[in-house]
Amino acid sequence: xxxxxxxxxxxxxxxxxxxxxxxxxxxxxxxxxxxxxxxxxxxxxxxxxxxxxxxxxxxxxxxxxxxxxxxxxxxxxxxxxxxxxxxxxxxxxxxxxxxxxxxxxxxxxxxxxxxxxxxxxxxxxxxxxxxxxxxxxxxxxxxxxxxxxxxxxxxxxxxxxxxxxxxxxxxxxxxxxxxxxxxxxxxxxxxxxxxxxxxxxxxxxxxxxxxxxxxxxxxxxxxxxxxxxxxxxxxxxxxxxxxxxxxxxxxxxxxxxxxxxxxxxxxxxxxxxxxxxxxxxxxxxxxxxxxxxxxxxxxxxxxxxxxxxxxxxxxxxxxxxxxxxxxxxxxxxxxxxxxxxxxxxxxxxxxxxxxxxx
Amino acid sequence: xxxxxxxxxxxxxxxxxxxxxxxxxxxxxxxxxxxxxxxxxxxxxxxxxxxxxxxxxxxxxxxxxxxxxxxxxxxxxxxxxxxxxxxxxxxxxxxxxxxxxxxxxxxxxxxxxxxxxxxxxxxxxxxxxxxxxxxxxxxxxxxxxxxxxxxxxxxxxxxxxxxxxxxxxxxxxxxxxxxxxxxxxxxxxxxxxxxxxxxxxxxxxxxxxxxxxxxxxxxxxxxxxxxxxxxxxxxxxxxxxxxxxxxxxxxxxxxxxxxxxxxxxxxxxxxxxxxxxxxxxxxxxxxxxxxxxxxxxxxxxxxxxxxxxxxxxxxxxxxxxxxxxxxxxxxxxxxxxxxxxxxxxxxxxxxxxxxxxx
Numbered sequence: 001x002x003x004x005x006x007x008x009x010x011x012x013x014x015x016x017x018x019x020x021x022x023x024x025x026x027x028x029x030x031x032x033x034x035x036x037x038x039x040x041x042x043x044x045x046x047x048x049x050x051x052x053x054x055x056x057x058x059x060x061x062x063x064x065x066x067x068x069x070x071x072x073x074x075x076x077x078x079x080x081x082x083x084x085x086x087x088x089x090x091x092x093x094x095x096x097x098x099x100x101x102x103x104x105x106x107x108x109x110x111x112x113x114x115x116x117x118x119x120x121x122x123x124x125x126x127x128x129x130x131x132x133x134x135x136x137x138x139x140x141x142x143x144x145x146x147x148x149x150x151x152x153x154x155x156x157x158x159x160x161x162x163x164x165x166x167x168x169x170x171x172x173x174x175x176x177x178x179x180x181x182x183x184x185x186x187x188x189x190x191x192x193x194x195x196x197x198x199x200x201x202x203x204x205x206x207x208x209x210x211x212x213x214x215x216x217x218x219x220x221x222x223x224x225x226x227x228x229x230x231x232x233x234x235x236x237x238x239x240x241x242x243x244x245x246x247x248x249x250x251x252x253x254x255x256x257x258x259x260x261x262x263x264x265x266x267x268x269x270x271x272x273x274x275x276x277x278x279x280x281x282x283x284x285x286x287x288x289x290x291x292x293x294x295x296x297x298x299x300x301x302x303x304x305x306x307x308x309x310x311x312x313x314x315x316x317x318x319x320x321x322x323x324x325x326x327x328x329x330x331x332x333x334x335x336x337x338x339x340x341x342x343x344x345x346x347x348x349x350x351x352x353x354x355x356x357x358x
Numbered sequence: 359x360x361x362x363x364x365x366x367x368x369x370x371x372x373x374x375x376x377x378x379x380x381x382x383x384x385x386x387x388x389x390x391x392x393x394x395x396x397x398x399x400x401x402x403x404x405x406x407x408x409x410x411x412x413x414x415x416x417x418x419x420x421x422x423x424x425x426x427x428x429x430x431x432x433x434x435x436x437x438x439x440x441x442x443x444x445x446x447x448x449x450x451x452x453x454x455x456x457x458x459x460x461x462x463x464x465x466x467x468x469x470x471x472x473x474x475x476x477x478x479x480x481x482x483x484x485x486x487x488x489x490x491x492x493x494x495x496x497x498x499x500x501x502x503x504x505x506x507x508x509x510x511x512x513x514x515x516x517x518x519x520x521x522x523x524x525x526x527x528x529x530x531x532x533x534x535x536x537x538x539x540x541x542x543x544x545x546x547x548x549x550x551x552x553x554x555x556x557x558x559x560x561x562x563x564x565x566x567x568x569x570x571x572x573x574x575x576x577x578x579x580x581x582x583x584x585x586x587x588x589x590x591x592x593x594x595x596x597x598x599x600x601x602x603x604x605x606x607x608x609x610x611x612x613x614x615x616x617x618x619x620x621x622x623x624x625x626x627x628x629x630x631x632x633x634x635x636x637x638x639x640x641x642x643x644x645x646x647x648x649x650x651x652x653x654x655x656x657x658x659x660x661x662x663x664x665x666x667x668x669x670x671x672x673x674x675x676x677x678x679x680x681x682x683x684x685x686x687x688x689x690x691x692x693x694x695x696x697x698x699x700x701x702x703x704x705x706x707x708x709x710x711x712x713x714x715x716x
Contacts, residue, residue: 162520164654165694172658212610215630215652215688217669252570254613255631272573273613294573296522300530311575330573336523 002200003137010071011140014203014245014267014288016324022313022353023071024346025142028332029064030076034339036063047092048084051077057127058134065139067339068346071326072139072203073131075196077124079146079207082188083155085117096159103158107177115188118195125199132200143201145193147208147250148185148230149223152178164213171222178222186226190233197235197244205247205269206230212252219256224263231264247290251331261286272330277315280323288324289316293345295329298337302344309348318356327353360558361495368429369498372561372603372625372646374682380671380711381429382704383500386690387422388434392697394421405450406442409435415485416492423497425697426704429684430498430561431489433554435482437504437565440546441513443475454517461516465535473546476553483557490558501559503551505566505608506543506588507581510536522571529580536580544584548591555593555602563605563627564588570610577614582621589622605648609689619644630688635673638681646682647674651703653687656695660702667706677715685711 005011010023031037040060044050051057061076080098084090089101104110118125132141154160156167170178193204211223227248236244248260249269260268261283270279270291279289297308309327316325327349333342363369368381389395398418402408409415419434438456442448447459462468476483490499512518514525528536551562569581585606594602606618607627618626619641628637628649637647655666667685674683685707691700 163692165692168652168654169657172655172662212631215655216633218652219631252610252631255633273570273577273610275574275613294526294576296526297530297573299527304530334521334523 002132005140005202006137007071007139010326011203011243011245013324013326014247014290015243016266016288016322018319018321018357020354020357022316022325022327022349022356024327024349025070025072025074026064026329026333026342026346027074029068029070029074029342030060030062031333032335033333033337033342034063034067047078048090051081052123054123054126054130057123058130061127061131062134065135068343069350070139070346072142073135074142074205075124075128075131075144075201077127077144079144079151079209080154081121081124082117082145082185082192083151085120086113086115086155086188088155098154099159100155104152104155104181107174107180110177110181110184113181113184115184115191117188118191121192121195124192125195128196128199128201132202140202141200142203142205142247143193143196143199144205144207145189145230147206147211147223148182148189148226149211149214150207150209151185151189152181153210155181164210168213171218175222182222182226183229186229190230193230194233194235201244202242203245203247204234205249206265208248208250208253211250211256216255219250220259223250224256224259227265228263245288249290257283267324267326269328270330275315276312276325277317280316280325284323288326290326290328292328292330295331295333295337298329298333298341298345300341302341305341305345306348306352309345310352313349313353313356316356318358360490363498363560364495365429365497368684369561369601369603371682371684372605372648373601374624374646374680376677376679376715378712378715380674380683380685380707380714382685382707383428383430383432384422384687384691384700384704385432387426387428387432387700388418388420389691390693391691391695391700392421392425405436406448409439410481412481412484412488415481416488419485419489420492423493426701427708428497428704430500431493432500432563433482433486433489433502433559435485435502437502437509437567438512439479439482440475440503440543440550441509443478444471444473444513444546446513456512457517458513462510462513462539465532465538468535468539468542471539471542473542473549475546476549479550479553482550483553486554486557486559490560498560499558500561500563500605501551501554501557502563502565503547503588505564505569505581506540506547506584507569507572508565508567509543509547510539511568513539522568526571529576533580540580540584541587544587548588551588552591552593559602560600561603561605562592563607564623566606566608566611569608569614574613577608578617581608582614582617585623586621603646607648615641625682625684627686628688633673634670634683635675638674638683642681646684648684648686650686650688653689653691653695656687656691656699656703658699660699663699663703664706664710667703668710671707671710671714675714
């Protein structure tokens with residue numbers, strides 16, 4: 001159905017199989033820092049129109065691959081497609097981030113939420129299939145979703161928040177209602193990721209952007225539990241024998257890496273707060289590690305970027321028979337970054353990583 | 359000079375000496391959640407006028423102690439008194455947080471910053487002495503400061519920030535300039551804390567509110583190093599043989615607790631992201647631990663608050679001959695909290711902690 005994969009370095013690293021160099025991609029690599037992205041975006045209109053336009057979503061997904069020798073593509077989409085399809089009415093106000101017209105305010109609304117959303121999400125699976133074809137086997141395509149907890153924060157707060165006041169009040173005042181919401185979201189997310197896998201995604205990442213705001217016990221109960229539930233339902237074994245690796249990423253997840261390493265994912269995404277060598281010592285026998293450069297370093301002179309790449313590679317250290325490292329930023333690349341600096345980052349990984357795989 | 363201290367439970371716990379129960383205080387305990395605070399604040403005018411009015415600062419410091427059986431008072435002040443005294447022109451815009459009229463924008467401005475600030479900060483030391491007298495030995499008085507890194511974020515960003523773009527750009531593009539700024543701040547902070555100690559502060563806390571946004575290596579180099587430098591300069595041994603314990607608190611500091619436990623402080627403040635029992639196993643032989651309940655739990659029903667207090671006490675576990683726990687929230691109490699719920703929290707610590715000290 002799809003052309004054979006020529007560069008499987010990313011997938012092999014996720015499965016902790018030997019590779020010749022450390023594969024690299026960037027979260028939000030198809031994004032506003034690229035002038036060609038801004039040009040396509042202005043054709044599409046607003047952000048969600050770009051997500052929903054299969055051809056244009058495919059176009060922007062491929063843009064960073066035309067510039068840089070990246071080892072993976074990631075579907076251009078948004079984590080809030082799911083609550084939008086559940087009927088909350090997603091919109092973006094300029095400079096204000098995402099908002100919902102109908103945020104969740106009661107148990108009754110949670111009970112009435114539909115989990116039958118895929119009929120509204122064909123634009124996502126169509127984009128996956130088109131991108132997979134257009135990639136023509138050059139590199140693997142990553143599908144993704146937000147975690148139930150992260151999706152719930154937006155759905156209850158009605159948009160972005162610094163305080164997480166409504167969702168934490170719900171968590172502590174009516175945990176049963178929140179569990180029902182998270183359970184419904186886990187069901188929907190598993191269906192959604194399986195649909196992306198069916199459509200051609202070769203790896204999937206679960207973004208838990210806001211898990212880090214939770215207390216230790218609340219993280220395990222309200223975030224990680226549902227990530228585990230999703231992973232247990234994924235169809236990761238294809239009929240042709242290939243496996244679809246799963247990456248779990250909690251920003252601010254440093255306190256819970258040990259617990260996360262048992263959640264069923266093949267790899268954990270790391271933000272920049274941790275020392276990747278220390279994390280490898282702790283859990284590197286169980287999972288591959290993805291990360292973990294501070295995206296802010298891309299504003300530095302190129303020599304500083306190169307030094308930081310070398311520092312992180314050295315911190316991870318020489319690979320063993322079952323270690324895996326996928327180089328990435330600790331969070332998405334920001335709109336102000338000079339594309340030349342992003343290129344220098346990727347080139348530095350390519351130049352300096354092979355010595356650690358000999 | 360001051361009346362003898364009647365309740366030294368807080369100081370003993372900080373020094374990991376035996377106590378009969380787990381002492382408790384709350385960050386921002388003198389604050390907007392209290393109607394009596396709001397009344398005094400409205401007399402003073404704006405926030406900084408309240409900080410600078412010795413009598414009123416003393417009055418609000420004592421308000422929570424009149425309500426609750428707290429084991430410590432904390433000076434009512436703000437971490438931004440220092441940059442204000444350095445000439446940056448602190449002001450507060452309603453609903454927008456702190457701002458500076460003259461943020462730091464160049465190396466020349468850093469070089470020209472005065473470290474001779476105490477003549478402008480008599481209102482702080484005057485308040486310390488007045489509060490200490492008014493406390494009349496009931497409980498110890500905590501002095502405090504922001505960490506150099508945290509102060510620098512406000513001074514370079516010009517106010518609060520979510521992105522930390524300017525300060526991180528400075529860090530990665532001109533680390534020498536940032537080091538000069540941090541070094542000057544460490545000098546000023548040490549002088550400032552010593553002045554608070556001279557004026558009567560019986561313990562001091564260094565708030566590193568924004569250390570958690572740094573990468574692993576940057577945290578050690580740009581935040582912890584300067585906290586260490588300050589602590590090494592503090593006059594913590596009084597002539598009468600008493601010791602002034604030092605608490606270091608980095609919000610989001612979970613990845614660095616081991617390194618922090620060697621910074622010279624007697625205690626580490628913990629946010630709610632960590633399991634306090636695990637942290638005790640890791641570093642509890644070296645430092646006392648302060649924390650770590652999520653302040654959002656204070657919005658829950660009182661039974662939930664009590665259960666969480668019991669969970670945290672049980673997680674820390676039975677005390678040994680050299681363990682120390684000071685119960686606190688993982689960050690400041692928020693304005694929306696019902697004072698009755700804060701009281702239930704404090705009562706629960708008093709009720710359930712003695713069994714762990716037998």
